[in-house]
Amino acid sequence: MSQHHLRLALATATAAALTGGLLTFATTAATAADSTKVAQADFNGDGIGDIATSAATSYVNGHKNAGQVVVLYGSKSGTTAANRSRINQDTAGVPGIAEAGDEFGAGLAYADFNGDGYTDLAVGSPGEKTGSDTNAGAVAILWGSAKGITGAGISVADPTPTTHDYWGKLLAAGDFDGDGTDDLAVGASTRTIWVFKGGFTTSGTHGAGYTINPPIQKGSDSFPYGPLNLTAGDVNGDGKTDLVVDGYNTTSSYGWNTNYWIPGSGVGLRAAATKVLKTGLVTGIGDINGDGYGDIVSGADWNGTLSDGTTVPDSAKGGKVNITYGTAAGPGTTAGVTQNSGTIPGVSESGDGFGWDLDLGDINGDGYQDLVVSAPDETIGKAVRTGQVTVLYGSKTGIRTASWAQVFNQSTPGVTGTDEKNDLFGADVKLDDVNGDGRADLIIGSYEDGGDGQVMYLPSNGTKIVTTGAHTISATAAGISTVGTPQFGALFAD
Secondary structure, rough: OOOOOOOOOOOOOOOOOOOOOOOOOOOOOOOOOOOOOOEOOOOOOOOOOEEEEEEOOOOOEEOOOOOEEEEOOOOOOOOOOOOOOOOOOOOOOOOOOOOOOOOOOOOEEEOOOOOOOOOOEEEOOOOOEOOOOOEEEEEEEEEOOOOOOOOOOOEEEOOHHHOOOOOOOEEEEEEOOOOOOOOOEEEEEOOOEEEEOOOOOOOOOOEEEEEEEOOOOOOOOOOOOOEEEEEEEEEOOOOOOOEEEEEEEOOOOEEEEEEEEEEEOOOOHHHHHHHEEEEOOEEEEOOOOOOOOOEEEEEOOOOEEOOOEEEOOOOOOOOEEEEEEEOOOEEEEEEOOOOOOOOOOOOOOOOOOOOOOOOEEOOOOOOOOEEEEEOOOOOOOOOOOOOOOEEOOOOOOOOOOOOOOEEEEOOOOOOOOOOOOOOOOOEEEEEEEEOOOOOOOEEEEEOHHOOOOOEEEEEEEOOOOOOOEEEEOOOOOOOOOOOOOOOOOEOOOO
């Protein structure tokens, strides 16, 4: 989910962020930032993948939209409500205090920032007020440990707080300079992205920082918020993490939504070597065809034409997923997938939102990264915007569209719940091994119960995603107050 304003009213909002020129669509979508082989979080070091999600607009001790984070620890049974940590700014050790509008958890990214073998969690609070500066923003790193995420952490200070707002609305982590330590990229309301080199310590120190300025519209403290998404992954296979930045371009009157690939190098991200990619607000990076290079997958969940008949670049009715295959030189050949591709179940219909969110992981252990794509605006029967997700499998030749595709919604046999209006099943999706069998399982977030939210677990049986053993975690079960619209499960960390 987009990391400044999660879509509070996805059911009534227009399409995702499409242009920065004539149109003013809401900027809202999830992130999917993964390495070539798709690293997963293990906050407690038990060898089983964990999931970090947020309820960034939840009440905390009476404070509206203060926000909190929930870590769901993996087990042989997958993720469960009993095995979790719930963290907010009133938790001991967490920098700051819970205040109205902070939106703690609106930005999330994970990596082993201090090199102790436990995955740590970077958390953005873009609405944090500092002194008289409303929406100044804040970033914290919460340390992993044998007990998982407990609240112990540090602040990552904003080096130039007077030049922007919403510090921490976007976060991405990776080893951009290949020195063996994880770096942190932070976005705010302008096009400038700060990158902090690795070597973070529990005392709050870290490596030197530098900035990059991708060729996107600068943004402001209102619209269009500078970068819309950050995705980290190794596209060219050189062992250094690259960064894909989404934003509005400056080369057209419409200011079309555009992605830019910025390669990593021995000195960090090289903005001078930036390459233009196809459109899509949400991006994932993983090796779909097993050639050792990260493939870039971006979801353009809007329709292919505007109301005046203008054709939207690299888009399609009902949404489209654009795939750019990686090479040693970076981005290479491209392909596109819609609900009308091959034998994928379903039909492309206006406003489905196919490509709203996506993620990659190896479901069947064949060495090819598989892809899950959500369409939370999908209408099923009379249930408007009830949502569904599609699972597509990788192969030597790329994503399979002629076979193996799976579709899940709340009317699928074995899936808990029913198709209801505005459930937005697939508000966020994640493919990670959370039961320790070496195969990626499917985690699905939704806006169940009027925006309270829910997280669903569908395991892999070693060959495909199945409903046997499926279960859900509600906001209440996760310890989240259901006053207001907490949006539990609307954003998963990458």
